[in-house]
Amino acid sequence: MNSLKLILTNKRYFSVVWVFCSLNIMIGTWVLYIPNVKANLGLNDAQIGFALFCVALGIISFLPIVPLLIKKVGLGKLTFLGIVIFSLAFTLPVFVNSYITLCFSLFIVGIFSGVTDIAMNALVSEIEKRDTINIMSSAHGFFSLGGVIGASIGSLLIGVISIPFYHMVLIAAAIIVVNLLLFKNYFHINESIEKKEGNSFSFKVLKPVIPVALIALVIMSSEGAIEHWSSIYLLEIVNIKNTTLSGIGFLVFSIMMTIGRFFGDGISAKIGSIKIIFLGSVFAILGYCCVLTTNFIITSIGFGVIGLGLSVIIPEVFRIAGKIEGVKASVGISMVxxxxxxxxxxxxxxxxxxxxxxNLKISFLTLLLLTVIVALITINLMFKTRTK
Incomplete structure (x- = not known):
């Protein structure tokens, strides 16, 4: 918790992690209105699914360009501009009146989501290197907290503000105002220029990033799968009768993930990034074993243990990607x-x-096996580190 105390008592650090929080406040608010947008435009599940996929297309299409933008604009400046434009862009999906404009608006949201995500992670990586501190995990904890804040405040305001666009504009305005009060603390920070750093996405330059990127692929697949399938798993595999309890798995998972991220920096400082990823994967493996028992209480605990295990992995993956020798932080983080x-x-x-x-149980068994692969990759990375 030392990193959390450091963040809360230092404006330089708090101003940066607030960008993480801001990003997910907007996302948490938008999620509340997805059913509304679907109904208003008369969309089916396939159509709304593709519309949401446009966010991913926006992110992926701009990934190679972000390191160049960081170089031209500056790391701190791009982080601030990213969160401002992202907040404004997210007012559009609830305002549009056609399916094509919905897809286009979500594509724009995706672009600035990716720009902000890469810039803010690279910014934290830069600050960690300059100040010899560990705050990456807590920064991601604030991201998780932002989703809770967005959904909570949104749930209260949704009954008061009848027009979704006004709601989104209000939240966007609040986020921009707070960031305007804080951005001067990081605005002029630029990415360090070191000799023999790779700026391109060539295989030779990015080869050291590949194992880390594979870990990110597996772990974020697990996060997405639990978000989408945990409720159905409890209903169809665990066979719970009370449908109001179907969300307990994801709730426990989210709470433990947030808590784990606030403690992750201290543990990482003591044992290192690779070891904490291994430890997190072991916890996740144990959690999946509990989930596969299909006993309601043990399964629910299992989702919490998975959340605790996965919580520390993605922040550490970004931390490693930002410190790989010979690769610029922005390039490594973009790929991951x-x-x-x-x-x-x-x-x-x-x-x-x-x-x-x-069946869905086999799906979760697949997640267990993939997490075992993550543990094996980290064992290999630990072995390589020791033999250098």
Missing amino acids: SGIGFGGFLLGPVVLGYISNTF
Whole structure:
């Protein structure tokens, strides 16, 4: 918790992690209005699914360009501009009146979501290197907290503000105002220029990033799968009778993930990034074993243990990607972010296919086996580190 105390007592650090929080406040608010947008435009599940996929297309299409933008604009400046434009862009999806404009608006949201995500992670990585501190995990904890804040405040305001566009504009305005009060603390920070750093996405330059990106792919696939399938798992596999309890798995998962991220920096500082990823994967493996018992209480605990285990992995993956020798932080983080987010989107789809072919329990068994692979990758990375 030392990193959390450091963040809350230092404006330089708090101003940066607030960008993480801001990003997910907007997302948490938007999620409340997806059913509303679907109904107003008369969309079916396939259409709304493709519209949401346009966010991913926006993110992926801009990934190679972000390092160049960071170089031209500056790391701190791009982080601030990213969150401002992202907030404004997210007012559009609830305002449009056609399916084509919905897809286009979500594509724009995706572009600035990716720009902000990469810039803010690269900014934290830069600050960690300059100040020799560990705050990446807590920064991601604030991201998780932002989703809770957005959904909570949104749930209260949704009954008061009858027009979704006004609601989104109000939240966007609040986020921009708070960031305007804080941005001067990081605005002029630029990415360090070191000799022999790779700026391109060539295989030779990015080869050291590949194992880390694979970890991101698997772990973010798991996060996406649990978000989409945990409720159905409790209903169809665990056979709970009370449908109001179907969300307990994801709730416990989210709470433990937030808590784990606030403690992750201290543990990482003591044992290192690779070891904490291994430890997190072991916890996740144990959690999946509990989930597969199909006993309601043990399964619910299992989702919490998975959340605790996965919580520390993605922040550490970004931390490693930002410190790989010979690779610029923005380039490494771009690659890891793109592959990881691809997993987050495609993971639930692949698991749905597996579930349709076999059953949902086999899908979660697949997640267990993939997490075992993550543990094996980290063991290999630990071995390579020791032999250097």
